[in-house]
Amino acid sequence: MKAKPILWIIIPCYNEQEVLPMTGPQFLDKIHELTELRLISENSRILFVDDGSSDNTWSIITELSRQNTAFRGIRQSRNRGHQNAVLAGLMEAKDHCDITISIDCDGQDDMNAMNEMVAAYHDGCEIVYGVRSNRDTDTFLKRSTAELYYKILHALGSEAVYNHADYRLISNEVLRHLSDYREVNIFLRGMVPLVGFKSTSVYYKRKEREAGKSHYTLSRMTALAADGITSTTVKPIRIISTMGLIVSIFGVISIIWAIIRHVTGNTVDGWASLVCIISLLGGIQLLSLGVIGEYIGKTYLETKQRPRYIISEKTWEPKTRKLLEEEKTNQTESADS
Ligand code: UDP
């Protein structure tokens, strides 16, 4: 068994004032339980990442951290989305801990799976995926589209684990290598398996949200799904090339066929077949342009190398901030006088 590792639980929060007062203390209980079981160090922490919330989420986080030093919080300068928030938390934790577990703040992911995750780490695993064993809480549409999506992802060569969201344990070693993946277009589910190292899965039952409502609208989900493909593979472009080749071969065959028909004097009107072919080709061409455009757009964003997250505040550094602000006001006052 390894020495007791320092665990940091990374929790992204966006407008979660309803649920945070309920789940916050539950995370603390979990840390206490794991410490008593001698699975983790007493210096373990809970790190909330406020993803630019516009409600009272940040004041709840600062209040929690005032009550207990196990709670910490960082605040993004604006809303950047779930994946960036998790990444910001992981990168912040990287230099302070031995293992991290990322988990949503709404109580949907069963915290009890953490015991098994940490146990798997003690058995030598560097990555432990939390995999949901049920999808009862999802609608039929969400369930079937998710299943189809994972099948497509796998067919395209991604190693993302089926039914795993972003509830996972990552060791410090893996985190250090993950920080070398500098892409702006982030899909952690696809990136983490690429780092390698020994991994395993633990299964849990996903529950209903304890309060508040989901932030994943259909358009956000579609964007994440597109990012998932474009950030992991360029196979769609290859599929387009193959499709182009097949259509061209058909084109050559139909030219030969048309010439033969013409020479033998058998030419027919052919309006319907022409319309069908033109529409089909038009559709394929536009779709292909769209897919290629998607990659060009992503390449454009990558070349700009903009920061993936900007942290504007940390609960353990409010004094520094206050001092700086005071210093600034003093300076302007003396300049005025
Ligand atoms: N979240 C975030 N930034 C966002 C949207 C969501 O940090 O822009 C957080 C949110 O607070 C929650 C987690 O990501 O902890 C998952 O979001 P949600 O529960 O809304 O998604 P669902 O579980 O419905 O897929």
Ligand code: MG
């Ligand atoms: Mg949720």
